[in-house]
Amino acid sequence: MPRSKSPLALRPDSPWFSRRKGILSIDDVPLDRIAAAVGTPFYAYSVTALRHHYRALTEAVAPHRVEVCFAVKANSNINVLAEFAALGAGMDIVSGGEMARALAAGTPAGRIIFSGVGKSDAEIRSALRAGLGQINVESPAELDAVAAAARALGLRAPVALRVNPDVDALTHAKITTARKDSKFGIAINEIPALYAAAAARPELHVVGLAVHIGSQILDLTPFRLAWSAMAALIRDLRAAGQQVDRLDLGGGLGIAGAGGPGPDLADYARIIGQTVGDMGLALTIEPGRWLCAQAGVLVAGVHYLKRGDGADFAILDAAMNDLMRPALYDAHHPVTTVHEPRPAPAMPLVRLVGPVCESSDDFGTYPDLGALRAGDLLAFRDAGAYGAAMSSTYNSRDLIPEVLVEGDRFRVIRRRVQIRTALRLETPGAWQVTGAV
Numbered sequence: 001m002p003r004s005k006s007p008l009a010l011r012p013d014s015p016w017f018s019r020r021k022g023i024l025s026i027d028d029v030p031l032d033r034i035a036a037a038v039g040t041p042f043y044a045y046s047v048t049a050l051r052h053h054y055r056a057l058t059e060a061v062a063p064h065r066v067e068v069c070f071a072v073k074a075n076s077n078i079n080v081l082a083e084f085a086a087l088g089a090g091m092d093i094v095s096g097g098e099m100a101r102a103l104a105a106g107t108p109a110g111r112i113i114f115s116g117v118g119k120s121d122a123e124i125r126s127a128l129r130a131g132l133g134q135i136n137v138e139s140p141a142e143l144d145a146v147a148a149a150a151r152a153l154g155l156r157a158p159v160a161l162r163v164n165p166d167v168d169a170l171t172h173a174k175i176t177t178a179r180k181d182s183k184f185g186i187a188i189n190e191i192p193a194l195y196a197a198a199a200a201r202p203e204l205h206v207v208g209l210a211v212h213i214g215s216q217i218l219d220l221t222p223f224r225l226a227w228s229a230m231a232a233l234i235r236d237l238r239a240a241g242q243q244v245d246r247l248d249l250g251g252g253l254g255i256a257g258a259g260g261p262g263p264d265l266a267d268y269a270r271i272i273g274q275t276v277g278d279m280g281l282a283l284t285i286e287p288g289r290w291l292c293a294q295a296g297v298l299v300a301g302v303h304y305l306k307r308g309d310g311a312d313f314a315i316l317d318a319a320m321n322d323l324m325r326p327a328l329y330d331a332h333h334p335v336t337t338v339h340e341p342r343p344a345p346a347m348p349l350v351r352l353v354g355p356v357c358e359s360s361d362d363f364g365t366y367p368d369l370g371a372l373r374a375g376d377l378l379a380f381r382d383a384g385a386y387g388a389a390m391s392s393t394y395n396s397r398d399l400i401p402e403v404l405v406e407g408d409r410f411r412v413i414r415r416r417v418q419i420r421t422a423l424r425l426e427t428p429g430a431w432q433v434t435g436a437v
């Protein structure tokens with residue numbers, strides 16, 4: 001994960017975050033006003049930023065006629081999905097739950113792609129019944145399961161085979177997905193035989209191939225390698241008489257930290273054009289992070305300050321269950337004080353931690369937040385992707401609110417999910433007797 005060098009700097013590429021009368025605002029809404037309305041911690045997303053990112057990416061890839069399917073896992077709030085659906089996005093999903101969300105958000109079934117390595121029979125059946133546009137199959141066993149479900153339903157399943165091209169995405173080891181030892185996809189040398197076998201099955205409509213090499217990719221070279229390998233594979237398949245109409249290029253485009261620019265969209269689009277652009281393929285990309293990360297913040301309150309060894313602790317009301325990327329991937333999110341930073345005689349080192357009983361409930365050390373006081377609000381930037389979507393109720397903590405901001409208005413799109421409500425839902429069942437002892 002890239003580490004931010006200058007967390008106080010407001011990025012010039014983020015016009016939706018600015019200081020208004022000294023208070024950090026998202027679009028035209030000061031973050032302390034949202035805090036007063038919903039309490040802290042909370043997530044807030046700028047609709048303007050979501051739209052900006054969607055339009056910038058679709059325009060960049062438009063010359064190559066690429067369909068954009070938002071990876072729902074990055075931010076699965078139905079209201080966020082509805083914004084993308086209204087802009088014309090398709091969706092990339094990985095579970096029955098995500099399918100329900102994508103459909104509820106208004107995405108046409110035919111524009112939904114079902115990815116993922118372990119789809120259940122029930123999920124496959126509902127995908128077929130709903131008429132999803134494409135099921136990306138990740139193993140011969142899963143291909144059999146899809147064929148069996150299609151046969152039972154009397155339908156023809158539109159499938160693509162997900163290829164593992166053995167390419168290192170040069171990202172964090174935990175989010176690289178296409179090295180030889182990865183659980184994802186089917187080894188590239190196994191594809192020709194499997195493709196031919198699948199194409200011969202009447203209950204399958206083999207539309208083409210898919211690939212996804214990892215996430216938070218900043219160096220575009222691995223994309224070039226993977227997509228070139230896909231182009232060569234498709235040429236071989238066609239030479240062997242197979243029909244390959246579609247290629248799903250996956251997601252993975254990374255965002256930069258506050259310190260520097262992210263990958264260049266024009267370069268990304270150029271690589272698509274140079275590798276697979278002139279093969280008469282219907283192309284798709286599945287971006288998640290790039291479309292929504294920079295549109296969102298997590299706002300946390302400083303609860304206590306405490307002397308520490310080397311750095312003082314600021315104990316926040318947000319924790320690893322709200323934003324787990326630092327604990328999981330050592331990710332470092334830029335942090336900005338919502339108020340103007342207070343000058344301090346020497347800029348203190350502050351370690352931002354949460355209340356959860358784990359030492360890894362630690363957001364990292366920040367050198368220049370100024371003098372903090374209890375009650376201050378801090379904004380964790382780049383939190384619009386894999387923030388709320390990955391949150392949990394660990395330590396029986398409530399799921400926190402999410403807020404959508406547009407211009408000078410905001411609306412709550414997820415209320416605080418109280419553990420008390422969850423308790424009511426977890427009514428104990430009777431023990432089942434499973435056999436004689």
Ligand SMILES: Cc1ncc(COP(=O)(O)O)c(C=O)c1O
Pocket residue numbers: 071074092115116212214215216250251252253286287288289290
């Ligand atoms: C199959 C697939 N598509 C798309 C994505 C979205 O990735 P990102 O958010 O990095 O664009 C992922 C997540 O890594 C994925 O597994």
Ligand SMILES: N[C@@H](CCCC[NH3+])C(=O)O
Pocket residue numbers: 073175215216325329385386
């Ligand atoms: N969840 C990860 C990325 C993995 C995406 C899913 N394959 C993140 O926050 O960076």
